[in-house]
Amino acid sequence: MSKKTLFDKVWDAHVVDTIENGPQVLYIDKHLIHEVTSPQAFNELEDRGIPVFRPEQIVATADHNTPTQNQDQPIKDELSRKQLEQLSINCEKNNITLYQLGHKYNGIVHVMAPELGFTQPGMTMVCGDSHTSTHGAFGTIAFGIGTSQVAQVFASQCLLLTKPKSLRVSVNGKLKAGVLPKDVILYIISKLGTNSGTGYFCEYAGNVFEEMSMEGRMTVCNMSIEMGARGGMIAPDQTTFDYVEGREFAPKGEDFDKKVAYWKTLPTDEGATFDQEYFLDAADIEPMITYGTNPGMGIKITENIPTEDNASFKKSLEYMNFKAGESLINKPINFVFIGSCTNSRIEDFRVAANYIKGKQKADNVTAWLVPGSKQVEAQIIEEGLKDVFDAAGFELRQPGCSACLAMNDDKIPQGEYCVSTSNRNFEGRQGQGSRTILASPLVAAATAIAGKIIDVTQEIEELELV
Amino acid sequence: MEKFTTLQSRAIPLQIENVDTDQIIPARFLKATDKKGFGDNVFRDWRYKKDGSVNAEFALNNDNYSGTILVAGDNFGCGSSREHAAWALTGYGFKVVVSSFFADIFKGNALNNGLLPVQVSEGFLKELLNTIENNPETEIIVNLDAQIISVENSNVSEAFEIDSYKKTCMINGYDDIDYLLSKKTEIEAFENATSI
Numbered sequence A: 001m002s003k004k005t006l007f008d009k010v011w012d013a014h015v016v017d018t019i020e021n022g023p024q025v026l027y028i029d030k031h032l033i034h035e036v037t038s039p040q041a042f043n044e045l046e047d048r049g050i051p052v053f054r055p056e057q058i059v060a061t062a063d064h065n066t067p068t069q070n071q072d073q074p075i076k077d078e079l080s081r082k083q084l085e086q087l088s089i090n091c092e093k094n095n096i097t098l099y100q101l102g103h104k105y106n107g108i109v110h111v112m113a114p115e116l117g118f119t120q121p122g123m124t125m126v127c128g129d130s131h132t133s134t135h136g137a138f139g140t141i142a143f144g145i146g147t148s149q150v151a152q153v154f155a156s157q158c159l160l161l162t163k164p165k166s167l168r169v170s171v172n173g174k175l176k177a178g179v180l181p182k183d184v185i186l187y188i189i190s191k192l193g194t195n196s197g198t199g200y201f202c203e204y205a206g207n208v209f210e211e212m213s214m215e216g217r218m219t220v221c222n223m224s225i226e227m228g229a230r231g232g233m234i235a236p237d238q239t240t241f242d243y244v245e246g247r248e249f250a251p252k253g254e255d256f257d258k259k260v261a262y263w264k265t266l267p268t269d270e271g272a273t274f275d276q277e278y279f280l281d282a283a284d285i286e287p288m289i290t291y292g293t294n295p296g297m298g299i300k301i302t303e304n305i306p307t308e309d310n311a312s313f314k315k316s317l318e319y320m321n322f323k324a325g326e327s328l329i330n331k332p333i334n335f336v337f338i339g340s341c342t343n344s345r346i347e348d349f350r351v352a353a354n355y356i357k358g359k360q361k362a363d364n365v366t367a368w369l370v371p372g373s374k375q376v377e378a379q380i381i382e383e384g385l386k387d388v389f390d391a392a393g394f395e396l397r398q399p400g401c402s403a404c405l406a407m408n409d410d411k412i413p414q415g416e417y418c419v420s421t422s423n424r425n426f427e428g429r430q431g432q433g434s435r436t437i438l439a440s441p442l443v444a445a446a447t448a449i450a451g452k453i454i455d456v457t458q459e460i461e462e463l464e465l466v
Numbered sequence B: 001m002e003k004f005t006t007l008q009s010r011a012i013p014l015q016i017e018n019v020d021t022d023q024i025i026p027a028r029f030l031k032a033t034d035k036k037g038f039g040d041n042v043f044r045d046w047r048y049k050k051d052g053s054v055n056a057e058f059a060l061n062n063d064n065y066s067g068t069i070l071v072a073g074d075n076f077g078c079g080s081s082r083e084h085a086a087w088a089l090t091g092y093g094f095k096v097v098v099s100s101f102f103a104d105i106f107k108g109n110a111l112n113n114g115l116l117p118v119q120v121s122e123g124f125l126k127e128l129l130n131t132i133e134n135n136p137e138t139e140i141i142v143n144l145d146a147q148i149i150s151v152e153n154s155n156v157s158e159a160f161e162i163d164s165y166k167k168t169c170m171i172n173g174y175d176d177i178d179y180l181l182s183k184k185t186e187i188e189a190f191e192n193a194t195s196i
């Protein structure tokens, strides 16, 4: 029998049909939708008189365009309000479960779905959002789709796709203190480049990922798209099963046991081959930071910005107002954002709170903490983290995508730097003219306290010596 | 979807690499619930200066250039899955985008909207960009049937790849929904047979 990868196993189990010399018809188990990329798909179906085929396999949330303050009040921005109303109307008409703003299960689509046990190993999942790759942390084939494809899944619960090539990134060894999953993925992207994954589906392997929590694995898989890959996956194991067990939509009792038995067959067979493989050493990774306008432009926080002689690089540095060769240590920073589907889970806020405890936010800094979901928000309060944040002068807001893409009022002003735990540092991503520096929640928290970028590695060493 | 066979047009050169979807259509314009009007805001933050005035230096604002073909630098369309990027480009009037590399999701979105992504070699791209900049009146011919892109009245041309299924769709103006709906029986049989 031929050896199969995790990706092969899940993909092959979902092929309905194959067009000769063409794409395959792939069955989609779960479909997540939100207010921004679904309305035109609903219109399309309505125009063509096609019903939604499997409404029970769809879950909707409001996240991209929602305010992070006063969520109990009507939304002020008229266009945003209309978009959310449209989502409610569409879901109601088509019998789709919607966790509207304020609902206890509301949250960023890639945070709430795993939390509810909607995401399970071995599934195929899609959403009109590129960071759907997040769900790959469960050993799920999960990827972002365009609105035409949202309409296709509505109509048929299937997509026409050509099977991507396979890529494996292995990271083995021991991570240094203070190196978080975010640093691991920023490091990988900085080494491999932003289009190294194009045309591939990526598997992350090695003891570093095996030892990671589900939250950490989600952070890593989340940014697979930032190296061009449609998705990333990590083999399901006991950590995965423990996370899924008991959640709202997870299988229960005997059903669950049966599923686990199946999930255990999914990891890549020994000796299976990949179209491309990379091996990295965990010991080489340090807390990371980006200096440019794509997520591949990352350096260790202690390194200097490299020097490159090409127009794109120069344009990028010009936008950021940084100089080639300089260090970012001691750069004053006025905005810090801890949030987004990359780093807005409870673990991220624990890391931040742990560092912040007993310290005070620098006066020059506006620090926003935006939980990924209502459940995370509740947990932050329950665990007493909110008290830590309040005492230190941080602002805990209500869940949503917020300053990750700045569709709502949470915008970074023109020309300002923001150390952000989100996933994209594109020009203007966090507001027109804003300058984004991607980092882990630890680096973000440290920046907010110092009011400038500091070498957290030093502090961690000192802390550890004590 | 409109049918696409052959197109001859002048082209607009965009000498920028890694053009991401946030540049093609910034997030603040994603609040609409239909597909109309995105063309007005394509490349918004490059077309207009911070004070709202027109940035005359940007290729789309340069009167020398016109046409329905956009020729852009390497790695076009990276970033988000927003199909609004494709709607913004088609809304502005583009029918073809040429680059030496396209991000996966963008490519799919473009094809689903009758916008043809033509991937060429880096060398050819450079030559094309230079040719257009030296003579903005240059006409480019994109022949989908033959899968050839060429510069009129010259021997500059290159073959390009496209998935044969997608090519048939573009030429006939079909989309994937039509095909998938024709597979309902197989899809239901698959559902009944699997317990995943």
Ligand code: SF4
Binding pocket: A063, A064, A108, A109, A110, A129, A131, A340, A341, A342, A400, A401, A404, A405, A422, A423
């Ligand atoms: S948090 Fe950011 S990246 Fe994640 S879904 Fe929202 S907008 Fe997209």
